[in-house]
Amino acid sequence: MRILHTADLHLGQILYQNYSRTDEHRHFFSQLEHWCETHTPDALVVSGDVFDIQQPGVHVKEFFNNFFVELHNKFPELTIVITAGNHDSPSRLHADRLLWKAQNVYVVAMSPPFDIDNAPEGWQENFIIRLKNGYIVALPFLPGERPIQIQALLDYVDSENKDGKPVVMTGHTAVEGMDYTGHDFKGNVKTIKTDKLGTGYDYLALGHIHKPQTIGHEKDLNEEIVNYPAGVIRYSGSALHVSCDERYRHSVSLVDIDRHGGNVRIQQLFINELRHFHILPSDKESYHSLEETIDGVKAFIQNGGKGYFRLHIDYDAQIPSDINQTIYTLIENDDELRYNPKIIWKGEEEAQQSETTAPTFEIADLQQMTDPMHFIERTIDRYPQFTLEELAEAFREVEQEVRLMQEEAALKKK
Ligand SMILES: [Mn+2]
Structure with a gap:
């Protein structure tokens, strides 16, 4: 077989x-x-x-x-x-x-x-x-x-x-x-x-x-x-x-x-992949300034770089907040250059890192979580007005509500 x-x-x-x-x-x-x-x-x-x-x-x-x-x-x-x-x-x-x-x-x-x-x-x-x-x-x-x-x-x-x-x-x-x-x-x-x-x-x-x-x-x-x-x-x-x-x-x-x-x-x-993923400047290095970043991206483009790319930049570098817009402008009109705007800030605390890359959740992601607390911990920065305890309580209420709805639906079926 x-x-x-x-x-x-x-x-x-x-x-x-x-x-x-x-x-x-x-x-x-x-x-x-x-x-x-x-x-x-x-x-x-x-x-x-x-x-x-x-x-x-x-x-x-x-x-x-x-x-x-x-x-x-x-x-x-x-x-x-x-x-x-x-x-x-x-x-x-x-x-x-x-x-x-x-x-x-x-x-x-x-x-x-x-x-x-x-x-x-x-x-x-x-x-x-x-x-x-x-x-x-x-x-x-x-x-x-x-x-x-x-x-x-x-x-x-x-x-x-x-x-x-x-x-x-x-x-x-x-x-x-x-x-x-x-x-x-x-x-x-x-x-x-x-x-x-x-x-x-x-x-x-x-x-x-x-x-x-x-x-x-x-x-x-x-x-x-x-x-x-x-x-x-x-x-x-x-x-x-x-x-x-x-x-x-x-x-x-x-x-x-x-x-x-x-x-x-x-x-x-x-599998021969149509597009590849790149880290600029490289897996182990990072850019130290705005100028270096721009030059690096331009060099990547001029050398015929194609595919998806993401930046490593020093956390301490003085980078303006519109950096992503600047990069998008450099690659506009070329669909073969595909930018991942989640910059990896090297040297930054792990906790801050996860804040800047807080993902949006889909059902598929939630199914992977072992504990509702993981969901709360990873989304808490979106609800700064609440404490962790309040969020946990809200989560339990929603969970209870969903369970009641499921029980009702099951009863109706019978
Ligand atoms: Mn899967």
Whole structure:
């Protein structure tokens, strides 16, 4: 059984409120299509975060539809599996699943039933895709841990799998021991122990973490081809880079499994990125004055610099507050120069740093937080009139209110 494993496409992503990445995605898709042709996988697995936001615009939807329909037309034998990540709207993806099934595309977006003892018979069928030479257990991003449901699915496959065909499972979650370099989690990341993901799969195709990695085999990061005994847990990594902190190559994983419990061969197919991320003047250096900054950016442009760039400037440098406007003026009319206006002030206290880069939250970010206090701590500077205690109290009130609403909605259903 051979699969191509990718994840975290984040179609429709707009960087720095300014820059559409559609041409970068198109460039990625052309490579993906090429690999489908040259490596003839049995299945292409996309492990969640297909879209960047829950309600992508019509052009993004059309781009997604066209690519996968055309891929199916070119490779009608290829099974395509797409699961929902935490950035995706489960119900929106789910709504189109029957249309997609006609294209040999299996879209799995909804969670397994909570109470499997009272679930309709055959509920497992919604999560199991049978290939002629193997099985795929497709799971989307799950709100909370679901060890019983996951093991039930793996057992269901196991009871049927008399010929010892390979078993692949997908998931979209952060597992213990993963390396999240490049993410903005600041340590507040929910992780799940790998034993909560059951036993019985040969390869667990994960999404959510953008760095390609096999859990427990960190040293093999740059190996093009590796072989492991079955039971491998791997993040394919995201399709595109999303920050300058990602100093590693991105790839799609080509996975061959000979038999259930056998050998798993993983080949990294390295992605050629349309645009790169740069730090000016460099990772280790910073600018010391306005003049030096302007000269540095101009030199970058004159030397043919392209792509995304971000500045390192000394915290003590005398920099006017309209610095970003000045930089935007330098690069205007050139869409190949893309500026990240969150300057990294070197030598500044960590606390102040986080204040200047306080992010706006989306549901996807909130789902990553282990504790409501993290949310409050990271947004407190927006509400200077309140104390931490008052904010915490307000948060608890909102939480209580949401719970009541959910209970009411549940009662109405009954
Ligand atoms: Mn995700």
